[in-house]
Amino acid sequence: MPRRNEFLDLSLPKGIHAAPVPGITAQIISRNKKSFPSYPSPDKEAIVEGDELSEYFSTRTVTTYIAVTNDTPFSIHLRVDRPYPQNMDCSKLQFEIFVDGKFVWDAWCHKPRYQENGNVWEEIIGGLKLGKGKGCEIKDFKFMGLKTNEESMSYTTLQRIRKSMAKIGKIEIKVYRTTYGKKGGDVKNSMKGFLTKNNREVPETALKGEAKSHGTTLDEGRKTIRGDVWRDTNKHGELPIIIFRFLYRSEEALRSLHIIEHSPAPSRSSSPENEYHANTDLSADQKKRVEDLLRSFRKPAGGGGGPSSQRKIKKENESGSRKRIKREEEPESSEMAAKRRRVAKGKGKAVIIDLIADNSGDDQKSGSSEMAAKRRRVAKGKGKAVKIDLIADSSGEDEEKFEFPNVAIDDEEPEVVKLIKDKDDEDDVDDEDDGLFVQDNDPRSKRPLWRGLDLFK
Structure with a gap:
């Protein structure tokens, strides 16, 4: 049996997993194989009382926010590893990938290959693959910033733009257990609907106040190998076993959503001795002597300005004023x-x-x-x-x-x-x-x- 590490890129960081199905992970990485800063979503999937499907999707959906920047290429990293069972209970795991609501690719973890590789499998999808054979090209994914304007338009046009913008800023991966199927065939994906320099500007009213800052655009095409493609597969139960949902935004947008908390101003030290001990290397005996000295400074001296002496002075002044008032009223x-x-x-x-x-x-x-x-x-x-x-x-x-x-x-x-x-x-x-x-x-x-x-x- 081949060594499993030969088929894993150990330089890649660990991805995000779902508790119900351990061992299957996904993440968004940069071109240099670094993960983008990620933040778990504070909101859980809504559960409709009496609706079994809503409860199912609530436990199987993992939503994560990631912070991105303009014109940054990205890839989708998928992995199946321990503790996922060595003996798969299906012939293939299908990873159905959507970017901004558009289907881009199916990744397949085939059982024979999974076992041959030492019960491990991984794949990186870096762009949209078009064509087949020698004419297959890939157009790399890249984040592109949105621009807004105050242009007014008809109600019908505004509704159409709102509908398309509702899916912008989201990468979704659905994992299914499948059987059978035939190898080869066409992939039903398209370049249509991705952002370009001509359609990146949208009316601000179309966003409905949503903190959306980026969409996905496609880079120039280049030649590539298409890889495995399967058709006519059957999905067990027709429901995904996991849904990975990545919502990408700028850091400023994430702060407005309170996903990233504003950096607090550095707090002042409550006492000088705390700063002193934090910035000096003193022995235990020296620290004790310094503490005793500072404590003596804090004690109110006789006739000093401590709280007790101030209260005493105030009391004497009040009594003295009462005496004078009494004599003046004789x-x-x-x-x-x-x-x-x-x-x-x-x-x-x-x-x-x-x-x-x-x-x-x-x-x-x-x-x-x-x-x-x-x-x-x-x-x-x-x-x-x-x-x-x-x-x-x-x-x-x-x-x-x-x-x-x-x-x-x-x-x-x-x-x-x-x-x-x-x-x-x-x-x-x-x-x-x-x-x-x-x-x-x-x-x-x-x-x-x-x-x-x-x-x-």
């Missing part, structure tokens, strides 16, 4: 209020109140000369005028400091009545901030008096 006398208003306005001068009044009610009889004389006496500092210093002390002991004003009548000099004791009469208080309105936080019995005398001198 009841105050009218004299203190008057003083506060004057201080706020920057004024603290004595106010002269004109108490000149004629109680006799004979002003009309006296005439304007008498009123003028009284005004002259007031202007000279004489008359019934009292100069009162309304600046009050807010020490809470106002009753002891107030003196009743003396009224100077007629020619007497007005007497200035001091409602604030002189500086020499104040209680001796050792305070370097004399002359400022400062209230200590000591108990009320020990608080110094309000001081503001120097502001009024």
